[in-house]
Amino acid sequence: MRSYWSITLATLAKDIRLEWRSKDALNAMLFFSLLVVVIFVFSFDPLAEESRHIAGGLIWVAFLFATVVALNQTWARELRNQVLDAYRVSPAPATALFLAKALGNFILVSLLEALMAPLFVIFYNLRVLGPAWQLIPVALLGTWALVVNGTFFAAMSVRTRSRELMLPLLLFPVSIPAVLGMVAATTNILTGENSAHFYIVLLLTYDVVFTTACIGLFDTVLQAE
Amino acid sequence: MNSASAVKFLYAAYIATWVVHASYIGSLVRRYSRLRRQMKDMGK
Amino acid sequence: MKKAFPILAVLTALFLAYAFYQAMFIAPTDALQGDVYRIIFYHVPSAWTAFLLFFINFIASVQYLASAKPSSARAAKWIVIAVGIIGVVVPFLPQVQQWLNTIGMYPSSAATTALMIPAAYFLVGKYFLGQDLDVLAVTAAEVGVVFCTIVLITGPIWARPVWGIWWAPGDIRLTSTLVLWLIYVSYLVLRHFSDGAQTQKLAAVLAVFGALDIPLVYFSIWFFRTQHPQPVIGGGGSMDPRMLHVLLISWMAFLCFAFLVCWARFQLEKLRREVEEAEALESLLEPGGSAGQTSKGKVLSRGRQ
Numbered sequence: 001m002r003s004y005w006s007i008t009l010a011t012l013a014k015d016i017r018l019e020w021r022s023k024d025a026l027n028a029m030l031f032f033s034l035l036v037v038v039i040f041v042f043s044f045d046p047l048a049e050e051s052r053h054i055a056g057g058l059i060w061v062a063f064l065f066a067t068v069v070a071l072n073q074t075w076a077r078e079l080r081n082q083v084l085d086a087y088r089v090s091p092a093p094a095t096a097l098f099l100a101k102a103l104g105n106f107i108l109v110s111l112l113e114a115l116m117a118p119l120f121v122i123f124y125n126l127r128v129l130g131p132a133w134q135l136i137p138v139a140l141l142g143t144w145a146l147v148v149n150g151t152f153f154a155a156m157s158v159r160t161r162s163r164e165l166m167l168p169l170l171l172f173p174v175s176i177p178a179v180l181g182m183v184a185a186t187t188n189i190l191t192g193e194n195s196a197h198f199y200i201v202l203l204l205t206y207d208v209v210f211t212t213a214c215i216g217l218f219d220t221v222l223q224a225e
Numbered sequence: 226m227n228s229a230s231a232v233k234f235l236y237a238a239y240i241a242t243w244v245v246h247a248s249y250i251g252s253l254v255r256r257y258s259r260l261r262r263q264m265k266d267m268g269k
Numbered sequence: 270m271k272k273a274f275p276i277l278a279v280l281t282a283l284f285l286a287y288a289f290y291q292a293m294f295i296a297p298t299d300a301l302q303g304d305v306y307r308i309i310f311y312h313v314p315s316a317w318t319a320f321l322l323f324f325i326n327f328i329a330s331v332q333y334l335a336s337a338k339p340s341s342a343r344a345a346k347w348i349v350i351a352v353g354i355i356g357v358v359v360p361f362l363p364q365v366q367q368w369l370n371t372i373g374m375y376p377s378s379a380a381t382t383a384l385m386i387p388a389a390y391f392l393v394g395k396y397f398l399g400q401d402l403d404v405l406a407v408t409a410a411e412v413g414v415v416f417c418t419i420v421l422i423t424g425p426i427w428a429r430p431v432w433g434i435w436w437a438p439g440d441i442r443l444t445s446t447l448v449l450w451l452i453y454v455s456y457l458v459l460r461h462f463s464d465g466a467q468t469q470k471l472a473a474v475l476a477v478f479g480a481l482d483i484p485l486v487y488f489s490i491w492f493f494r495t496q497h498p499q500p501v502i503g504g505g506g507s508m509d510p511r512m513l514h515v516l517l518i519s520w521m522a523f524l525c526f527a528f529l530v531c532w533a534r535f536q537l538e539k540l541r542r543e544v545e546e547a548e549a550l551e552s553l554l555e556p557g558g559s560a561g562q563t564s565k566g567k568v569l570s571r572g573r574q
Contacts, residue, residue, distance in 0.1 A: 224467035
């Protein structure tokens with residue numbers, strides 16, 4: 001019986017291979033992320049005095065949209081190949097599969113963010129006035145917060161009508177404290193006006209609470225039929 | 226805002242409350258009668 | 270209960286009328302706000318009722334999930350007892366007492382509130398078994414959303430004349446209530462859009478997620494407030510005891526009203542499930558035609574309600 005982590009990593013590796021093979025979906029998502037940035041640039045004047053104050057919000061809203069698109073994509077593929085049913089009957093612990101899915105989504109979304117963030121910096125001429133290194137934990141914790149719940153709710157919405165609409169409907173309300181944290185932390189770091197410390201702790205708490213909840217309840221969701 | 230015109234908001238709030246409650250109870254009544262009709266149709 | 274309903278409805282209507290009379294004519298006029306403050310007699314009781322109903326939904330959801338297996342039911346029981354014991358002991362620790370003083374709460378009220386959790390858990394578990402738990406959950410959620418909607422409508426209506434603005438993003442109570450409303454609306458949407466027996470389990474899981482989320486919402490907004498200037502809200506502090514008296518009367522009246530509405534919704538839901546089962550049975554027993562099809566599809570499709 002293979003160990004828990006080896007199952008997780010093996011599933012993750014398979015997902016990455018599959019994603020890499022269907023590169024057109026990946027390219028389409030990258031292009032979508034670029035489009036979102038451009039739309040924001042046209043909607044919110046980058047030359048304005050306050051651009052540094054609103055950039056945090058804009059960046060994370062853009063990331064949020066990219067996350068939803070990415071999550072819908074990855075689950076669509078699973079559904080087409082009836083992978084979910086295979087998961088249900090496999091002897092592997094359901095939570096290992098959940099973690100693999102979440103990690104895969106995390107990597108995908110981070111890739112999209114890695115494209116979008118420099119674009120924002122360029123278009124909005126962003127200079128970080130606060131401690132720039134703090135942006136890394138904010139980005140990691142914030143992305144994980146969106147992805148862990150997103151993966152979970154995507155699994156929940158898989159058998160509902162209007163599945164693609166269901167995911168953001170379920171994800172957004174629950175993500176509000178995390179979004180507030182990410183945006184406030186990013187804004188504080190960019191403007192250097194306040195400390196982002198509390199928000200980083202908030203994000204960490206959020207991640208711990210919801211990762212535990214997702215792992216604890218994923219089996220229930222998977223078996224609920 | 227002086228007291229006199231502020232009272233309009235008081236009335237608005239109370240009316241809004243009961244409009245919401247009435248709408249909800251109305252929807253319960255409507256759903257109930259639809260179910261009753263369904264049951265009667267099935268009974269045939 | 271069914272026979273008592275009309276009498277109870279009339280009594281409740283009278284009680285509400287009495288509460289209205291008290292709110293409009295007996296409660297003294299506020300020195301700062303004038304008469305518009307009387308919105309409080311609808312706004313606050315609706316909020317307390319909504320929170321109570323959402324709490325009941327949470328308890329019912331946890332019970333429903335726990336009842337799936339005897340081991341999880343036992344574990345849940347012990348966790349709830351532990352929460353109760355901790356909740357009674359912790360408020361009396363000196364450090365915690367100090368912190369409670371800063372937010373104006375007595376340790377005994379904190380302990381009593383904590384005791385509500387196991388009390389509600391066991392009461393609900395005793396009187397609602399199996400499917401009834403899920404019926405209770407959806408009832409409490411729906412009626413809770415109705416009351417929560419009223420809170421969100423009366424809140425800004427009250428804020429506009431008093432603060433000059435409809436909405437203050439740092440208003441921690443109203444913003445937390447908005448998020449709570451969003452979570453429960455998404456709960457109802459999930460129930461509406463999903464087919465089949467798993468709806469109930471999924472919805473219960475969502476309710477648990479929502480409950481975990483709320484403290485985080487509260488703290489995130491609380492801290493946000495400290496970093497951003499907030500509109501000056503005149504007044505605050507303790508309430509005139511006569512106003513408090515009327516507030517409690519109003520709350521009692523709305524609780525009775527909420528109870529009756531919940532009862533009606535509960536019966537409606539049970540009837541709907543009966544009709545659905547009867548329809549499914551009928552389509553299974555039909556000679557030729559549908560019996561040849563997969564019955565699973567028909568059994569699992571739920572009517573829109």
